[in-house]
Amino acid sequence: MNIPIELENVVFGYTDTPVLKKLSFSVPRGTFLAIAGPNGAGKTTLINLLCRLLHPGSGRVTIEGSDINSYSTRDLARKVAVVRQGFVPAFGFTVTEVILMGRTAHLGTLGFEGESDRQLAAEALELTDTARFASRPLSELSAGEQQRVFVARALTQDTPILLLDEPTSFLDLKHQVAIYDLLKKMQREKEKTIVVVTHDINLAAQYCDQVLLLAGPQAHHPCRVGTVHDVFSAPTVEAVFGVKTFTGTVGHEKFFLPLGKFAKDAAPASTDPQGQRAD
């Protein structure tokens, strides 16, 4: 079977100085990959390269075994769905209408959705807990609710690969976890390959299999790829993000609590039996 996502020596820069230098990695089918790193390290740039919004200066991006440039816009949209902080138009499309637009790449020229398209949209409404406001205009919802609608639309697109750019940034705790649970479910039940750009390394540690940690082009190690255990160690996280952390474990997985200079617990050594300060 083809590898869903593969990058070979990808170089990209908005100006002459590259943001991504000679980046190579591949994502096996059914993997849940988190892309983490500080601001400006190139996380969103990388997502945009994977959905062909940007073209690499050199190197190759391969989707499902074929060069990304060999796909038509329509065919690529049947392979890759993207969730980002969406623009909400002034026209009052309802939540259901927006979610059904996920089917666009599967419709004919005079495309009207059929029963199976509606079925998929109805499922996505249930899964994302958006059915309650299915008939309300998108523009009337809160940012968090809108974000769930965009996730639902990407699920309706029914693609093997799902890219999400900070899908939980506007969500409350309950819905953050709900989105990650949903993504995990999609990964397990439908063998989707999922790539999430996130600032929340603790949630990433709990849910993701692989981590791609971007440190920025100037860093000594610009990019680390590996399992959560390999990549998320206290020294690495502190070096890449440039912040002191309190590192603990919850069962198997670590968690990182950033502690600034004036944080209440910054100065004295922690007495928590489970955690150790990693200075």
Next chain:
Amino acid sequence: MIETLTSKTLAVRIVTTLAVLVMVMCICALLGSHRISLTQAFSGRHGIDGRNTDYEILVGVRLPRVCLAALVGAALACCGVVLQAILRNPLADPYILGISSGAGLGVIVAFLLGLSWTLCGVSGISVLAFLGAVTTVWLVWTVGRFAGKSHVMSLLLAGVVVNAFFSALIMFLISVAAAKHLRSTTLWLMGNIAETSWPVLAIASVCIIGGIIALFTATQSLNVLTFGEHEARALGVDPAKVRLFAFACSAFITAVAVSLSGLIGFVGLIVPHSVRLTFGPDHRQLLPLSAIIGAGFLVITDTLARTIIAPEQLPVGVITAVAGGPFFLFLLARYTRKVGWLK
């Protein structure tokens, strides 16, 4: 199961509104300064000279004019729908990208040159108006393309600048024109549907109806495009292709409409918004229903224009503006807060 637009509901709505439109057109054709009785009109030749005046007025004068009004109304409403979608701006109308000033300039040049020739029954004035409109739109598109990164924004700016420049040229030409050209130019600038001939109508209907059908194939892409370029791409729609296609088609049908009727304002603004408020924003429905309702709206306003102060006639643009002005203010108040790029 979820409730949304299906092709069946749409077909029913199109057929129903079309039936209403045909009825409106028939009634409006019978109204006017000269009373026409149907029995009289279809009773054959009679009288001393063997002429049937009622028949001649109905078929030779009223019906072509009613049909022209319907075509122009449909074209302007569709163009409004399309431009509002591709510019992602609810306040866009068919003239926002310079078609009006370009066509206006063409017409004034035609009046000043005293053109009297015709091309397949189409007057030289119409031909120059069409050429002016098409050239301006091409100019705006090219300038907008090279001006900046955000295509939508630079298109709007290019449209505004070109409009202002050509309007200044129009004002200059009007101020130096002889008085005899003034009235006809002013009438044209206000929008004026006049009597026309069947061959001209045939050409216009092929162009406009063909353009509307072509636009209908892009309506789902327009739905997606209102979410912006990135989203459209992610959902499988190439924004550059759709924008060029929709823009070219809508500019073409507007140029045809404007060359035959002058600058009729507000139809392209109020009809799409009324349909959107009533039936929802899905362009697969919005486009055909706006075409039909726009046609009906202009047939009715044109009938008012030629009957209110009969036997004198008002330019139809006056009526649409009187109805459209207050409505436009209402829309401005309602939508401005929601337009992203105004923030």
